[in-house]
Amino acid sequence: MSELRALITDIEGTTTPVTFVHQVLFPYAAKHLPDYVRAHALDPAVTAALKETAALDARAGVSVDAAINVLLEWIAADRKATPLKALQGLVWRKAYESGEVKSPIYDDVVPVLESAKRAGLSLHVFSSGSVEAQHLLFGHSDKGDLRPLFTGWFDTTTGPKLEAESYRLIAAQIGCAPAQAAFLSDHPGEIAAAHQAGMTVCRIDREKPADFSATDPAGTPVAGSFSVAARLIGLPA
């Protein structure tokens, strides 16, 4: 087995509770979006998003308030329209930067990342959240600014998380063989894809106790925490 040179991690359900996005970030954006849009209606990014909103729904073209009503309808319907996503991103940026929102990182994550880095591995993120959202999340966490730990940030512009090819591309961009990279995620399909690409993998199951370890039917390891995962995939201590 080649020695590990890189560690790649998923975010949601792996380093951070899945509930954070749905129970904190989305409700926050819904609550603060109307005031944000009114206060920043003349900012180029907001103007562009409002124009795009009106292009998708003519009712939004009448006034800023009419546009806000359409946006709130989309939020209620869980519609992932591009201008809505752009505005939510702006509201979150402000919330993170003002310190009003901090992303929770499981306690076992940072010690493992730090010791992997000390051992010479490079650290990377692969998440379906945009690279910009990844920077915000790790830059404003309840464990401080974790961005300096990471050297590579990958989102689905590299490729879908369920396709082996994405993991081959990531290894190539990192500059190592897939076998020299380890990938951690809570998602069995992502683990299967990375494994198929030849990466060392470990599924993180946050429903299990921290000391949990097992083997999936596919023969890949499962851990209840990063510390157990580190042991299972042979990360240097």
Ligand SMILES: [Mg+2]
């Ligand atoms: Mg996940």
